[in-house]
Amino acid sequence: MNTHKKRNILICQGSTCHQVAKENLIDAFKSKLKEYQLDEDVKVVQSVCFNKCTVGPNIIIHPDNVEYSTVTSDDIDEIIMLHLLNDKIVERLVYNQVYENSGSDKKQYRIALRNCGFIDPEVIVDYIEKNGYAALGKCLTEYTPQQVIDEIKASGLRGRGGGGFSTGLKWEITSKSEADQKYVVCNADEGDPGAFMDRSVLEGDPHSVIEAMAICGYAIGATKGIVYIRAEYPLAIKRLQIALKQAKEYGLLGRDILGTGFEFDISIKYGAGAFVCGEETALIHSMEGLRGEPTLKPPFPSVSGYLGKPTNVNNVETFANIPAIINRGSKWFASIGTEKSKGTKVFALAGKVNNVGLVEVPMGTTLREVIYDIGGGIKDGKKFKAVQTGGPSGGCLTEKHLDLPIDFDTLMAAGSMMGSGGMIIMDEDDCMVSMARFYLEFTVEESCGKCAPCRIGNKRLHEMLIKICDDKGSEEDLMLLKNLSTVVKDTSLCGLGQTSPNPILSTMENFYDEYLAHVKDHKCPAGQCKSFQRYYISEQNCIGCMVCARNCPVNAISGEKKEVHIINQETCIKCGVCMEKCKFDAIYLN
Amino acid sequence: MMTICESNVAKIKAICEEFNNDKGELINVLHKTQHTFGYLPEEVQEVVAQNLNTSLAHVYGVVSFYSFFTMTPKGEHPINICMGTACYVRGAEKVLDEFKKLLNIKVGETTKDEKFSLSSLRCVGACGLAPVVLVGDKVYGRVTLDGVQEILDEYK
């Protein structure tokens, strides 16, 4: 039997590729490789998002680092024949448009996603081969709990869930709270619309989170861990369950871990679709089987959390950084990033950008680098208008912010926030008032309703934005909008209400002209708000066939047969049916 | 008075026992119960409350808080429209409106023939395919307004 070059075929199982694939590419590759007797040398690995979702399903062949896009099972023979057996690249499948020249890999730096795509998440040995569980071993045998905390503190790691609180400090507070039982909680209730980095970590590298939670348990003196995960993530749940089972079998969870006498176990609790449960106290109530309503802090969970016991809550991405920090040292980690924000951040790049998907970049990378170098610029050659970071809690930044180095503090100072890492790119066709309205609609739906400013205030903000988008706003509304936004921020009980007006405040700050255009000039500059649209009938093209008039649901179109028709703008409800039905392109929008 | 049959009571009882009849596990219990029955009708909630030794009002308070739980049976083909930001930016709202128009139901409702039910959800993580529609487990990407009727026709 011939020996061939050892290769890995990484098959993207990111949610987009996974869902767009018509067949199971993994099984198809495996069986074909067997046919060619290559299954000894070439390993098929399910991988996480390659940030090229628009051209999925994608595969990468390592170590050659060749990427193929829109791969189907019909292409497998060709890939094996040419590439694997003859070292020739299948040119027709290579994705080489904007992406290839972008140098995106150079800008990216993977810590949290270090193993995603390079190991089989359902095989613990794969993780162990990548130095997995070495950090836990190191902590248990070489470090005291305080030394672990000191190391995390020295690394400068800050919570990746949005708040940006020092992880080491949080651990220290929990470790100093005295109790017979403490808990380590992993917040995997990723609810930001347009963000899926936690899901990718859990799907691609669940052991890194398990290992980190055990390290945290050792550091703070907890024997129990709980992963609170969205029920909408079935694949992540399945992989996590497999990983937990394997970790127990390998003695990496349970009693007497690695023979050191340390005991730690992890169970799973499911979220049930409430964005507010990303807030620590709400999350804890949800874990206790209650409505996910937050309570006043202090007391912080690190003092009184799950079942009233000290509880350390970190999110998935934060935990994923921990083993790397322990293995490579806090100095290494602290050398990456900016003065106050260390390490990297994973973003889910989406919207009007050429390459959408997950990216991980060092803190301090500029928005421009992410959008243009990694994202490949704006789709369809349109003009960049704004970038929204931090989801419903964040704000819209503009052209003038593009060269800001991304970190917790600069984004905050610019009126947005890091949030959990959603990054939505908008172009000239996007109306900023509508954007704010979209986010407020989300907040209104997700507010728990416990405190008055969030329950009623966000509703009123949303109503005012609808009014403005419906061409019914006035300048006074803008004043009220601003005052109410400020008060809701200032008085709400939890982080949800304290940040929900950010999309309004930041768009008002950066795009006030656009608001004014809506209320003063009665125009939507981006042309997105329907109420400002006017349908007209072109005198040249209209032949008087009467089809539009017959189909108009509100009888707004009048005109005799074979004569040019007219739309009554007062009656018109802008449904667009006339335009759809006209066979002569006679109906146009202003 | 609500009615429920013996075998269903036994099923709920078994689920609660699996979680040690611990009311702190209410959400996990409800997940499993909904998985079993497809939805959470009143009588099912009452039996859950009894087994977990908590009040019916509390169980309903939790059910009505979380959007994952539903008290109406879903249609044969549940349609979910992703309203994540990426999909929104790429026109998900118009797609949703089209579904509402063609099916003549609102979000959260089921058609009279129990064939389709309509809901929106937040980000399925397929932002590259925006706007995204799910019918059952099947994903439809880059859905256009004309595509809506085509999707429905597949299930007629």
Place this chain on the structure above:
Amino acid sequence: MEMINIKIDNKNVQVPKGTSILDAAKSIGIKIPTLCYMNLHDLNTEHKPTGCRICVVEVAGRKNLVPACATECTSGMEIKNQTMRVLNARKTVMELILSDHPAECLICPKNGTCDLQSMAQEMGIRHYHYKGEQSTYIKDRSIAIKRDMDKCIGCKRCLTMCNDVQTVGALSSINRGFMSVVAPAFQMDLSESVCTYCGQCVAVCPTAALTEIDHTSNVIRMLADPTKTVVVQTAPAVRAALGEEFGYEAGTLVTGKMVAALKDLGFDYVFDTDFAADLTIMEEGTELLDRLSRHLKGDETVKLPILTSCCPAWVSFFEHHFPDMKDIPSTARSPQQMFGSIAKTYYAEKIGIKREDMIVVSIMPCLAKKYERDRDEFKTDGNPDVDYVLSTRELAKLIKQASINFEELPNMDFDKPMGESSGAGVIFGTTGGVIEAAVRTAYEIFTGQSLHKVDFEQLRGMDWVREAIVDFNGTPIKIGIAHGLGNARKLLNEIREGKSQYDAIEIMACPGGCIGGGGQPLHHGDTNILKARQKALYSEDKNKTIRKSHENPYIINLYKEFLGKPMSRKAHELLHTQYFDKSNPVDIVKD
């Protein structure tokens, strides 16, 4: 106690560590406005969900405003209560709350007694800047409590009462966001829920979201009907609280004026529920002694402790939550129902009218009494023993509507025979009172000796759960007392687990007993008012010449003329009742 120094509006204040900003401010005379906050100090219940955000203040170094009610002072804290930022925030939040509240104050049942209304007044709200959709919900008109959740401001005080204090569990927060509200499961009517109608939710509701079902107009109609003989009975706790509605200090007894007012209103006979309370003692006391002596003789079929049964909310509570123990409480009906039953038989006969022509109205401190009168077992051929129940608040309203100048009224006496009572009947209105009344009678009958001192101080007080041993001439009788259904639950659990050693237990659903009932003038969380009412009842007891039920001559006469003796067949038929299992609302059917 560790003391810390803080500054409020630049004034130095020293407070014990752990003090809230609200209390610290209060200690130097700064009143921070509150809305959802409620402190039932003597009842160990502090409700601070921090939901209304009206009490927000500025704290140096904090990014956002903080709620004063739930934020503890820390050493060196600098607090500002009067900045533009704070005032604007409070006013804006207040406007938001009002924007989701029907603006129908002039025709609202809470007009004048509404916390939201007075807060709007204090803040000088003159505009609705933030108009928009208002949340509306299914209205609920149960037999005792009206729920109009459009008027709910989300303070959740009712939840604390229903779930934490009373452990009834009829209510929960439901839904999310703008449509979140407090309701029974599935927004069902309270009558379908496990509600006991204790009315404590109504007693603490700051607005008219929860009010009593108003029966005043029905009563007016009956008073105007010449074919009806309208008889009224007034419960003991009413006389100790009615005055508050007319500006009297809490704890002022207005028994005489109340009787005069009722006569002015046109009631044909003004009687006293205290009379029926004496009758209750005769029946319940006899039942206690019967069970006790059989128990002492070693009869194992007899169950002890015996539990009082005069509180309808409590009866409903054990029917829903402890149906397995429904044979433990005394079978004696409540004084209200004993009164109705005797009035429509014995007294109707005596004055020569037909049952249907007699209307019995009760004035009660209680909303559950409205429900109790509606129970089927208290009706004869559909005609109820008690026709209408008015709360203390409704009576005050009726008096005001009739333009009666309450202060100017003379003191008048109840009519006889059913208006005469002993001091024992009076103290039925407070926690510990029923059992003390029972002991006074049971002691004398059991020992055959007369009591020298009728005041049993060890049974009195406000502690949630109390116990005492009364020496029945060598036989120690162990007595337990609980008020608040949550405490009753604790005692019941002990009995169920066989840990209870009590011979007799008194339970009242409301904190403080009937003086704190759901139909009383609102105490707005001031428990000193409850204590004053309690004191008033004990003083009326003290001033009575007859202080033991079995010495009430009209009771003695009633037995002689009509009933025979306690627990006779006739007494059983008219004065005793039975209880039902109401625990399972689901019908389980075969597959």
